Amino acid sequence: MATKKQRVNRHSRVRSDHRTELAEDYVEAIADILEASGTCRAVDLAQQFQVSHVTVNRTIGRLERDGYVTTAPYAPIELTKAGRRLADASQQRHEIVFQFLLALGVSEAAAATDSEGIEHHVSPETLAAMRKFVDSR
């Protein structure tokens, strides 16, 4: 049985995970879009996340403040080095979780959806275990 202190730390970590989740999702999406079309505009992200362009705008503002992207008025969005790094790490982790779920026998559709939510809560240790499992197939 878990001790009280352990439970406490778990919840704190889940909360802090949440603060970086949107950032990870955004830089990941930006990287995807850049790869697919060369430039990333706010509308693309609005379409991707099914939110208004205003929401995208302000989220991008936070990402810029936090050093992940650069923007200028009416100009497309670009990733900084830190943003690029975060995007790459997220994509990799996402892919591992996705492949892992497939290897576990989950359908493509469920694996795609679940990996999106799960990826942000997977510790390096668990990620390694997942990778190992996939490789052992």
Next chain:
Amino acid sequence: MATKKQRVNRHSRVRSDHRTELAEDYVEAIADILEASGTCRAVDLAQQFQVSHVTVNRTIGRLERDGYVTTAPYAPIELTKAGRRLADASQQRHEIVFQFLLALGVSEAAAATDSEGIEHHVSPETLAAMRKFVDSR
């Protein structure tokens, strides 16, 4: 490769998952505390989640509004039937995810932490696959 529409739906689901996450964590914690000590007070939850009692108060208010708990001023917190159901389901799911991570070879500490974050993003299909994997050991 995932289509655009699929990506869209994935993100929408992750967002809606988030809205129920705290509710699930709370009713689960309330159920735990009720089981351990018979009554659940706001302070217990504040201690558990490492947040102020004010935050607990208002979260409980939302849970009451949504029909998961009942409270009266200065009285302990109780679960409604719906709350009980949600807590039971969450506990079960949590336990399966936890056992699954252990079966995968992850340490107890990491399994405890990660299952806390992961449980809210596991579809019934994936949960079934996890259960099957645990049972096959």
Next chain:
DNA sequence: AGAAAAGTGTAGCACAGGCTACAAATGAAG
């Protein structure tokens, strides 16, 4: 070039989920 369409920006709103500081009620101990 001028008009229409597409994309961005801004103002102002809502709710969730954090907080501190202070006030009031409740329960336990003297």
Next chain:
DNA sequence: CTTCATTTGTAGCCTGTGCTACACTTTTCT
């Protein structure tokens, strides 16, 4: 029974993440 610690409530603040409505650029098309 009164005091004191614990617990709960309230006021008021912040940030994040969502929205609509309206204004302004930029791009595209004729």
